[in-house]
Amino acid sequence: MLRTVFGYDAFRGEQAAIIDTVVAGGDALVLMPTGGGKSLCYQVPALVREGTGVVVSPLIALMQDQVDALGALGVRAAFLNSSQRLDERREVEAAYLAGELDLLYLAPERLTVPDTVRLLEGGRIALFAIDEAHCVSSWGHDFRPDYLALAMLHERWPDVPRIALTATATAATAAEIVSRLKLEDATQFVASFDRPNIEYRIVAKDEPRRQLLTLLRDEHPGDAGIVYCLSRKSVEQTAAFLNKERITALPYHAGLDAGVRSANQSRFLREPGVVMVATIAFGMGIDKPDVRFVAHLDLPKSVEGYYQETGRAGRDGAPATAWLAYGLADVVSQRKMIDSSEGDAAHRRRLSAHLDAMLALCETVECRRAQLLAYFGQAAEPCGNCDTCTSPPQTWDGTVPAQKLLSAVWRLADRRQRYGAGHVVDILLGNANERVTQLGHTDLTVFGIGTELDANEWRGVVRQLLAQQLLAVADGYGTLVLTESSTAVLRGERTVALRREAPRAARSSSRKKSSAAEAVALDAPGEAVFERLRAWRSATAKEAGMPPYVIFHDATLRQIASSAPTSLSDLGAVSGVGANKLAKWGPAILAVVAG
Known part of the structure; x- marks a missing residue:
């Protein structure tokens, strides 16, 4: 399936192990970075197992593009969501019931509709894929209440394997995904989150x-x-x-x-x-x-x-x-x-x-x-x-400036007054403006004791003290207050290290065109072929009404330009050129390469 449908020769990382688990009927929790190849982890099992892979995704606006991309590979995919007309939904439902779909995309809220559940029960389900699974976690960053209902999938279809996938999950988020989705028996796969590029x-x-x-x-x-x-x-x-x-x-x-x-x-x-x-x-x-x-x-x-x-x-x-x-x-x-x-x-x-x-x-x-x-x-x-x-930024001993700033906040609090960073900085700099003078703050012992730093530097001190929890914001007006940790600094029992931004080195011109820094280096004739291929792709995509990358990624076009294939068999050996794309666009590509 990987070679014939998707045009790749080998799986990456733990993809093969994940796919083996799901194909064998096991549940899986997959934590893998964006661009790590999560989609293949449910697409391949959906093609291998009997029935239709049901993909739960919160992304109604993108379902059409996902289905188009699969269609370009020759995969029978469809979606059901509120953007469709009644006749379009009925056509998809009929295809599902007839066993004519490899993948069916649904939004989570549709699974709470009894008609959808009855529809799914009328066909054969190969697997459930729960994409963006962090949406189930209240500890995560994108909680969606509709995801809470997805535990019913295991209760209603206990023999259908489930694969939950996300690109972002701490241990706390992963634990909540397991608990909420009843995935206690699932095999967990955690790929490196590093994106070195x-x-x-x-x-x-x-x-x-x-x-x-x-x-x-x-x-x-x-x-x-x-x-x-x-x-x-x-x-x-x-x-x-x-x-x-x-x-x-x-x-x-x-x-x-x-x-x-x-x-x-x-x-x-x-x-x-x-x-x-x-x-x-x-x-x-x-x-x-x-x-x-x-x-x-x-x-x-x-x-x-x-x-x-x-x-x-x-x-x-x-x-x-x-x-x-x-x-x-x-x-x-x-x-x-x-x-x-x-x-x-x-x-x-x-x-x-x-x-x-x-x-x-x-x-x-x-x-x-x-x-x-x-x-x-x-x-x-x-x-x-x-x-x-x-x-690398330099660090400096900011204990004395921290003490001065915390003292200013304390002196204002002693008068039962609270102010934001701008006013406190004005006091430290000795700015006898109208507001400072009107409030009588020129009489404070901390007035004018901070002239060794400018206003921007003092705001940096405030920011870093907030980050180190040596200072806090008290209310919606941004007023500053001390914390329990402030006392140790004021008493001289704790030092405060602050960062000083280093001047940024001039960036090399090679960084200015990062889009050209692809994996496959091309000579001048190769670059010319690559640009012709991109122009062909743009025109083809526009005619088909789909994004250009659905046809081929730049990386694939660069490999084609580099290898200069002269036959369909040569072109079929390029990574990313599957059987369906080869049959559909192979002759046109060979004509572009030939010039």
Whole structure:
């Protein structure tokens, strides 16, 4: 099946063991990074076992693309969701009952509909695949209540194997997936979460949209990418800013009309060089292989969410960038959202733990990749491909500045007053502005004792003290208060190490065109063939109404250009060229290669 249908000669990592488990009728929990080949782990067993593989996916908007991709391989796939007309649903239902489908995609909420359950009972089910399984976990970053009902699959179909898959799960999340889905007897497969082709970089905010523009112009001109923002307003403003700067950018958030969202998503998947500016509602299940960068203009709520979102870059294995700009305001706004969130104290503690881990990643002086992997329980050596490895930050003894800042907060508290970071910094710098003077804060003993640092440096101190939990945000207004740990610093019983950002080294021009740094190097004639193949693919995809990568990935086109096949048998030996694609497009490809 792997060779004939998908065009590959060998499985990767634990794919073969996972597939053997499911084919034999066993349950499996698969934790594998984005781009690691999770889909094959249920697609191959669905083709080998008798019956139809039922795939539970939260991604209604992407089901059509997933079905199109399988159709290009000659796999009989369909979906049932609310976007279809009645006659379309009845056609799919009839095909399922007749045993004419290899794979059927369903949204989780459809399994709570009695008619759907009766339909499934009328056919033969090869397996259940529960994609994005972290959605079942309240400890995870993308909880979906509809997933809680999926435990019924085992109760109603005890002999049908189940495979639950996700790209992001800590030990706590994995344990909850097992418990919620009744997968106690499932074999667990945990692949390395490392994505070595992604360069992780985190910078302090300083006109973040301008910083983003520099990144796109200097390092990713003409590349496809995703920019994540926290609010819908920021999404709209950032997309407008980029378009004004002549970068094709489209907005995506839940407040847009569904038709607009669908059209924008379709353009992103089908057109080259489009930048999608989105809230985190966008991206799950996106199969676009050539996303060259993922940028965050606001602090993600958790390391799991950050990993999931950055993992959408570089699925093709070519170099990609994960870039994040964050500042003190991000920390304050996240704390505000946690304090005002619905749910009990335990829920808010979970959110706080997520944020603390994210702040620790932002402020670390160690390898970011190693810290990221450690969060998922995996050890790693320094990677040499993150900002803290390529431009190691210096640390300095910030004990005295920390004491000064904590003292200012304490002195204000002694007057039963609380203020935000800006006011505290003004006091330390001795800024006798109207507000400071009106409030009588020029009389404080800490007024003007912090002139050794400038305002930006003091805000960095505040940010790092918040990250180290030596300072806290008290309410929705961002007012600062001391913590239990502050006392040890004020008494001189604890030192405080702070990071000082090193000046960034000039980036080599080879990084500016990361999309060209593919695995297969081509000479000039080979590059010309590759470009002809890409033009043919674009025209073919447009005519078929599907994303270009559904036809062939760039990596496959490069191998074709490199090997210059002259016959269908030669072309069929190229990785990624399965029997169906060979029969459908082989002659046309050979004609393009021949020139």
